Amino acid sequence: MQFRAAVLHEVGAPLAIERVTMTGLRRGDVLVRLRASGLCHTDLEVIQGSLAYPMPIVLGHEGAGIVEAVGEGVTHVAPGDHVVCSWNPHCGHCFYCERDLPILCEPFIRNQPRGRLLDGESRYRLGGQPLHHFSVVSSHAKYCVVPESGAIRVPKEIPFDRACLIGCGVMTGVGAVARLAKVEAGSSVVVIGCGAVGLNAVQGAVIQRAGAIFAVDTDPVKLAMAKQFGATHGLAAGAEALAEIKSATAGRGADYVFECAGVDHTLQFMLDALRPGGQAVILGKTNVGKQVSLRWGSMMGERRIVRSSYGGARPRRDFPWLAQLYLDGQLKLDELITRRLKLEDINAGFDAMTRGGLVRAVVEL
Numbered sequence: 001m002q003f004r005a006a007v008l009h010e011v012g013a014p015l016a017i018e019r020v021t022m023t024g025l026r027r028g029d030v031l032v033r034l035r036a037s038g039l040c041h042t043d044l045e046v047i048q049g050s051l052a053y054p055m056p057i058v059l060g061h062e063g064a065g066i067v068e069a070v071g072e073g074v075t076h077v078a079p080g081d082h083v084v085c086s087w088n089p090h091c092g093h094c095f096y097c098e099r100d101l102p103i104l105c106e107p108f109i110r111n112q113p114r115g116r117l118l119d120g121e122s123r124y125r126l127g128g129q130p131l132h133h134f135s136v137v138s139s140h141a142k143y144c145v146v147p148e149s150g151a152i153r154v155p156k157e158i159p160f161d162r163a164c165l166i167g168c169g170v171m172t173g174v175g176a177v178a179r180l181a182k183v184e185a186g187s188s189v190v191v192i193g194c195g196a197v198g199l200n201a202v203q204g205a206v207i208q209r210a211g212a213i214f215a216v217d218t219d220p221v222k223l224a225m226a227k228q229f230g231a232t233h234g235l236a237a238g239a240e241a242l243a244e245i246k247s248a249t250a251g252r253g254a255d256y257v258f259e260c261a262g263v264d265h266t267l268q269f270m271l272d273a274l275r276p277g278g279q280a281v282i283l284g285k286t287n288v289g290k291q292v293s294l295r296w297g298s299m300m301g302e303r304r305i306v307r308s309s310y311g312g313a314r315p316r317r318d319f320p321w322l323a324q325l326y327l328d329g330q331l332k333l334d335e336l337i338t339r340r341l342k343l344e345d346i347n348a349g350f351d352a353m354t355r356g357g358l359v360r361a362v363v364e365l
């Protein structure tokens with residue numbers, strides 16, 4: 001079968017809408033007719049070259065749609081189910097899966113950076129040549145083939161454009177607070193960077209019934225949004241923000257700090273805003289080869305520092321939970337969508353992301 005997909009051929013080039021060929025479903029595969037796909041900062045990092053992937057590649061890793069067909073042996077989903085794609089499918093029985101760290105699953109870690117599915121193969125061809133999958137999802141397309149553990153059933157009541165956001169930004173932000181750090185009621189929380197990931201960390205803190213929630217950003221529009229999402233303080237990034245966090249926490253610093261900006265100099269702010277014995281979670285990322293420098297003393301005092309991918313996600317547990325929170329009016333998703341696009345216009349979405357000011361652009365498929 002053939003379908004249209006947004007393909008990146010080389011770093012810096014605009015995505016090209018191509019007719020790609022799907023070679024056939026294998027055991028454990030799920031074919032999804034995609035209906036919506038969110039543009040995440042990570043896609044932009046591949047386009048700009050700070051995150052290296054083999055090309056040509058079909059980008060996109062925040063997808064939602066309807067199961068069209070399943071390969072042999074698939075039991076968790078069936079044709080007609082509404083699903084959100086997880087970008088961390090995992091084998092369930094390797095060294096790390098056995099230690100409940102699916103994000104480090106060995107077949108996933110081995111094949112995902114090579115643009116392959118977990119069996120090391122691609123299911124797509126372009127002009128007879130293998131075409132690469134992005135993060136085992138490739139959702140900027142009319143269809144995608146994913147492993148069964150990457151197709152997560154959600155209630156049919158949640159619209160696709162909102163459901164897709166659960167697949168990365170929402171899961172990462174809410175999950176880091178609620179699932180990974182397990183923030184306790186009444187805790188003080190700082191969120192640095194209030195884009196899609198940070199706003200979801202803010203709403204994760206609200207779900208956990210945190211006390212003071214300090215949102216820090218350089219952009220006043222994002223600070224206003226963070227307040228709409230439940231932040232108790234919106235602080236312009238800088239020394240005054242640090243002084244305000246300290247003064248509101250009896251000079252100690254916050255119980256938890258979530259770094260969601262992905263710029264290296266916010267790491268020092270993160271440590272300075274964290275109290276001794278507190279926990280910092282780094283969600284942002286910058287060029288993997290970049291060296292960072294931190295004041296040694298700021299790491300002392302039993303501070304716990306974790307760098308998390310996907311916020312401790314357990315997609316089969318968490319995606320239906322997040323979808324239900326939305327349906328119950330306890331999770332904001334509508335407000336995250338600041339632009340809607342057709343697949344043909346996807347480059348305009350990435351251009352807007354480069355200029356700043358977007359939260360999420362969603363491609364309607």
Ligand SMILES: NC(=O)c1ccc[n+]([C@@H]2O[C@H](COP(=O)([O-])OP(=O)(O)OC[C@H]3O[C@@H](n4cnc5c(N)ncnc54)[C@H](O)[C@@H]3O)[C@@H](O)[C@H]2O)c1
Binds near residue numbers: 263309358
């Ligand atoms: N850990 C994960 O699994 C995961 C998943 C998705 C995205 N990410 C990463 O998270 C980061 C955020 O992603 P996003 O989609 O929300 O991006 P985004 O661009 O929408 O948000 C980044 C925010 O940080 C703000 N910012 C920039 N410089 C700042 C500074 N010095 N201090 C405070 N705020 C500042 C920006 O104004 C913006 O609001 C990126 O680095 C992305 O690669 C990580």
Ligand SMILES: [Zn+2]
Binds near residue numbers: 040
């Ligand atoms: Zn993402």
Ligand SMILES: [Zn+2]
Binds near residue numbers: 090095096104105108
């Ligand atoms: Zn595994």
